[in-house]
Amino acid sequence: xxxxxxxxxxxxxxxxxxxxxxxxxxxxxxxxxxxxxxxxxxxxxxxxxxxxxxxxxxxxxxxxxxxxxxxxxxxxxxxxxxxxxxxxxxxxxxxxxxxxxxxxxxxxxxxxxxxxxxxxxxxxxxxxxxxxxxxxxxxxxxxxxxxxxxxxxxxxxxxxxxxxxxxxxxxxxxxxxxxxxxxxxxxxxxxxxxxxxxxxxxxxxxxxxxxxxxxxxxxxxxxxxxxxxxxxxxxxxxxxxxxxxxxxxxxxxxxxxxxxxxxxxxxxxxxxxxxxxxxxxxxxxxxxxxxxxxxxxxxxxxx
Numbered sequence: 001x002x003x004x005x006x007x008x009x010x011x012x013x014x015x016x017x018x019x020x021x022x023x024x025x026x027x028x029x030x031x032x033x034x035x036x037x038x039x040x041x042x043x044x045x046x047x048x049x050x051x052x053x054x055x056x057x058x059x060x061x062x063x064x065x066x067x068x069x070x071x072x073x074x075x076x077x078x079x080x081x082x083x084x085x086x087x088x089x090x091x092x093x094x095x096x097x098x099x100x101x102x103x104x105x106x107x108x109x110x111x112x113x114x115x116x117x118x119x120x121x122x123x124x125x126x127x128x129x130x131x132x133x134x135x136x137x138x139x140x141x142x143x144x145x146x147x148x149x150x151x152x153x154x155x156x157x158x159x160x161x162x163x164x165x166x167x168x169x170x171x172x173x174x175x176x177x178x179x180x181x182x183x184x185x186x187x188x189x190x191x192x193x194x195x196x197x198x199x200x201x202x203x204x205x206x207x208x209x210x211x212x213x214x215x216x217x218x219x220x221x222x223x224x225x226x227x228x229x230x231x232x233x234x235x236x237x238x239x240x241x242x243x244x245x246x247x248x249x250x251x252x253x254x255x256x257x258x259x260x261x262x263x264x265x266x267x268x269x270x271x272x273x274x275x276x277x278x279x280x281x282x283x284x285x286x287x288x289x290x291x292x293x294x295x296x297x298x299x300x301x302x303x
Contacts, residue, residue, distance in 0.1 A: 029073060030299040031080045036073075044076050045069075046122040047132045053118075054108065073300065081292050083135055086142040093137045101133050102126070147288050151280045158272045162265050169263040169271075172218040176258070177231055180251040182210045188242035188249035195239040195253060215252075227252075 029036040049065050056064055068075075109115040119125060162169065178201070182188040187208050194204055201212070217223055219232055227250070230240045234254040242249040 028301055029077055030297070030301070031077055032084060032297050034080060034084070036076060036080060041073060041076060042123065043128055043132070044079075045072055046124050047129070048072070050118065050122045050124070050129075077298060077300075078289055078293075079135065079139060081289070081296055081298075082139045082142050084296075085146070085292060086138040089142060089145065091138055091141050091145070093134050093141070097137060098130050098134050101137075102130060105129075143285065147284050148281060151277060151284060153273055153276050153280070157276060158269050159265065161272050161276060162268055166262065169268040171261050171263055172220070173260045174258040175217045175231060175234075175254060176256040177215045177217060177234075178253040178255055179213045179215045180210045180253075181213065182208075182242070182249045182251070183247070184209075185242065185244070185249055188251060192239055192242055192251045195251070201253075 026038045027035045028038055028041055045065075048068065049061075052064055053061055106112065106115050109118070116126075119129060180188075180191060180201075182191065187210070191204055191208050191210060195201070204210075205212075215231075217228075217231055219228065223231070224245060226243055226245065230243050231252050231254065234240060234252065236254055236257065238254055240252040242251055244250075
């Protein structure tokens with residue numbers, strides 16, 4: 001019995017690499033005359049993960065990637081359709097552009113070995129990354145040619161949107177503050193107290209170690225809650241008690257309050273132009289992709 005078990009284990013070890021290879025080569029979808037394998041899907045997942053890892057870390061990264069998993073095959077199919085269209089249109093990406101993008105990515109790492117290690121952790125090699133970047137550039141190019149370049153925002157559309165949504169273009173009250181940044185709590189309390197007594201900032205700077213900055217703040221615009229709660233209770237020329245944020249202490253002096261006002265059409269038009277352009281782009285892209293899908297043979301194979 002022991003010999004049989006040992007023999008079965010040896011057979012399992014021999015067949016395991018072939019099983020893993022089969023799993024990677026398993027066809028998960030067919031798009032026109034091309035197949036999408038499990039490896040294509042895994043590589044795409046790893047590429048997306050590497051892109052998001054530049055902005056997100058830890059739990060935030062995992063939650064973002066997890067939220068995308070279910071739609072990953074759909075997105076890969078759409079990318080494959082667009083790539084096929086780009087090839088039909090004979091769009092070519094110069095190798096120098098791809099190499100320049102790779103070099104740009106490498107600059108984010110202290111050493112070449114750090115870059116290669118990150119690739120390895122995502123199950124990629126540099127050739128995989130080059131291929132994905134080339135495909136990404138092809139996708140952008142065909143979208144630019146077929147969709148983006150055809151979008152026009154007329155002046156009357158901007159005016160109409162402004163007139164119908166004036167409440168969106170109300171500038172909130174703005175507070176201009178002098179900010180003192182200190183490293184020691186006792187010094188921060190002393191500086192705050194001296195300012196409230198009427199001492200000049202220039203005189204205090206010769207006695208105590210701190211740096212200063214100017215802050216423009218509007219309520220509800222991503223200030224930390226402890227800072228917002230402090231600065232929006234100050235009157236003109238009032239000085240706050242120290243506010244601890246991380247290892248540092250901040251003292252705020254309110255210099256001026258700029259009242260809320262309605263933005264003019266001229267002030268709002270760039271923002272409206274960008275919003276309407278993005279809205280039309282997304283609508284046109286969805287329609288164009290739907291048309292391409294209708295003209296394509298797409299089969300998703302059961303897992």
